[in-house]
Amino acid sequence: MSDFNFETAAVRTQLERTEFLEHSVPLYLTSSFVFEDAEDMRASFAEEKERNLYSRFSNPNTTEFVEKIAKMEGAEAGYAFATGMGAVFSTLAALLSAGDHIVSARSVFGSTHALFTKFLPKWNIETTYFKVEDADTIESLIQPNTKILYAETPTNPGIDILDLEHLGKIAKKHNLILVIDNCFATPYLQTPIAFGADIVVHSATKLIDGQGRVLGGVAVGRADLIREIYLFSRNTGPAMSPFNAWVLSKSLETLAVRVDRHCESALKVAEFLEAHEQVNWVKYPFLKSHPQYEIAKKQMKKGGSIIAFEIKGGVAAGRNFLNKIKMCSLSANLGDSRSIVTHPASTTHSKLSVEDRLEVSITDGLVRLSVGLESVEDIIADLNQALS
Numbered sequence: 559m560s561d562f563n564f565e566t567a568a569v570r571t572q573l574e575r576t577e578f579l580e581h582s583v584p585l586y587l588t589s590s591f592v593f594e595d596a597e598d599m600r601a602s603f604a605e606e607k608e609r610n611l612y613s614r615f616s617n618p619n620t621t622e623f624v625e626k627i628a629k630m631e632g633a634e635a636g637y638a639f640a641t642g643m644g645a646v647f648s649t650l651a652a653l654l655s656a657g658d659h660i661v662s663a664r665s666v667f668g669s670t671h672a673l674f675t676k677f678l679p680k681w682n683i684e685t686t687y688f689k690v691e692d693a694d695t696i697e698s699l700i701q702p703n704t705k706i707l708y709a710e711t712p713t714n715p716g717i718d719i720l721d722l723e724h725l726g727k728i729a730k731k732h733n734l735i736l737v738i739d740n741c742f743a744t745p746y747l748q749t750p751i752a753f754g755a756d757i758v759v760h761s762a763t764k765l766i767d768g769q770g771r772v773l774g775g776v777a778v779g780r781a782d783l784i785r786e787i788y789l790f791s792r793n794t795g796p797a798m799s800p801f802n803a804w805v806l807s808k809s810l811e812t813l814a815v816r817v818d819r820h821c822e823s824a825l826k827v828a829e830f831l832e833a834h835e836q837v838n839w840v841k842y843p844f845l846k847s848h849p850q851y852e853i854a855k856k857q858m859k860k861g862g863s864i865i866a867f868e869i870k871g872g873v874a875a876g877r878n879f880l881n882k883i884k885m886c887s888l889s890a891n892l893g894d895s896r897s898i899v900t901h902p903a904s905t906t907h908s909k910l911s912v913e914d915r916l917e918v919s920i921t922d923g924l925v926r927l928s929v930g931l932e933s934v935e936d937i938i939a940d941l942n943q944a945l946s
């Protein structure tokens with residue numbers, strides 16, 4: 559099994575067939591599992607055998623989903639969560655103690671930023687941020703109590719790239735746990751563990767589902783750390799539901815073909831936007847003009863599905879563009895088969911000051927575009943009519 563290539567592992571990693579010899583993996587909607595006798599029950603609770611007890615701990619469907627993701631990421635183990643934020647929070651809460659310190663890139667998902675600045679400080683866990691372009695200063699931010707180095711790449715919504723090899727080296731040298739949010743790249747385009755990450759977290763809600771149906775999250779990585787995350791989570795209750803795991807495991811079977819098409823179309827759309835007179839600049843990892851193009855090429859197989867670009871004319875022009883869009887959806891999701899546009903300055907990041915927005919590469923005219931699986935001609939036609 560472990561020798562299979564990526565696409566094969568995505569399709570052929572599955573549970574053993576039941577007595578019915580079903581081809582597709584069945585859905586196990588059961589909250590608990592039964593025991594043969596008192597001794598079986600004792601041994602199971604003592605963890606002397608590996609088996610399902612209760613679906614907050616594990617369930618055949620979540621196990622199948624986690625095994626697939628772990629193989630794709632090159633990880634030893636994993637645990638699946640109800641949402642991406644469940645994975646991020648539980649990872650941090652399980653691995654950190656009061657008084658510990660995090661060093662993180664400033665460009666992180668909005669709710670992750672809220673964890674770092676509003677909630678973790680309640681337990682005396684502080685975070686020091688570095689700007690993406692100042693990644694060479696990370697070592698100067700490390701304190702004796704620093705335990706985790708955290709980053710996401712490409713970043714949301716700025717599409718900045720962090721050098722995973724560089725982060726891996728620093729984490730190793732200073733004995734830090736490197737946690738990477740790999741949501742935008744997916745394991746098909748980028749495997750952070752190969753560069754030294756200890757834990758990889760995902761919002762499975764995005765490209766892993768890819769069809770805007772279910773929420774989900776997962777953390778995979780070093781077995782000893784996953785064990786801590788598992789023990790924390792099986793007691794605190796953020797587990798993924800069997801139904802969502804069943805949907806997401808099916809989604810993984812098509813991840814490679816979907817992401818290939820997303821990337822192919824996104825590059826064409828990025829090139830179209832870069833040539834458009836109403837657009838100031840475009841940020842897409844595999845455009846030569848991207849400031850971290852060389853790093854993107856080194857660590858990513860393709861450029862991904864998300865593009866950031868700036869429309870001339872600031873906030874008003876950004877809002878006007880959204881109003882003129884006909885086919886693409888105005889929605890907060892991304893990585894969906896349907897193309898989605900958002901204008902962070904007037905929506906998700908409207909409460910930040912202009913200066914704070916610029917810290918995370920959000921200018922007033924910035925539009926985030928998640929390129930879907932529609933015909934690329936239709937996507938470009940919609941953008942073109944909305945820009946003119």
Ligand SMILES: *Cc1c(COP(=O)(O)O)cnc(C)c1O
Nearest residue numbers: 641642643667714741761763774
């Ligand atoms: C959406 C997202 C999350 C949070 O995932 P949910 O499934 O919405 O909880 C975390 N990180 C990144 C980069 C995201 O885009």
